[in-house]
Amino acid sequence: MRTGRLKKIIFVTGTDTGVGKTVLTALLVAFLRRRGRAALAMKPFCSGSRRDARLLRGLQKGCLTLDEVNPFYFDKPLAPGAAARNVPLGAVLGKISDLARRCEILVVEGVGGLFAPLGGNYAVRDLIRSLDCKVIVVSANRLGTINHTLLTVEALQVAGQKDVTIVVMGVKKPDISAESNARMIRKMAPRTPVFEVPYLGFGASNGGGVKNNVIFLKKTLARLL
Secondary structure, X not given: OOHHHOOOEEXXXXXXXXXXXXXXXXXXXXXXXXXXXXXXXXXXXXXXXXHHHHHHHHOOOOOOOHHHHOXXXXXXXXXXXXXXOOOOHHHHHHHHHHHHOOOOEEEEEOOXXXXXXXXXXXXXXXXXXXXXXXXXXXXXXXXXXXXHHHHHXXXXXXXXXXXXXXXXXXXXXXXXXXXXHHHHHHHHOOOXXXXXXXXXXXXXXXXXXXXXXXXXXXXXXXXXX
């Protein structure tokens, strides 16, 4: 595990909502902490529920409050920019910087996809562009993911992001495309590392499941980082 080369911030984005960003973020922070790294994780924006933020907080053994893990919460299940337009980009960057100063590695989970609006005039991609970070693009292993994944990677590259990795997450009921999606993505984006994570079951999004899966996936997570 070449953790000496890790950037200070790892940003986990996705091709859409519900593709496995929280599960992967939880796996990464749990894996890093298990390896003795001073790692923290946060999800700056949550809409509709704070369940994801509570999972991340629980994996960090009381190091952070819920409001530190998730400083911007909106009760309506909408993109943050649609729910409220009063969170300046500078305020978000400030919260991220505050936590980055308190740890060796900070894992930041985004919301939705790259163009999910976060404020009146910026989206997830703008937030990423403002950070010196490694980006992990999460996609679900189902029909349509090739197009969504390649568009997301291209949009990041257009924005000047060079350190990009793809993780294709298994789904409960895979369709016929699941056998070839990762292979086709590798073929069409040969310079971008592509990793696969199998479907981890219903318990993948609870603390116990994350800790068990860190052991199960330790080789994949080490290579990914």
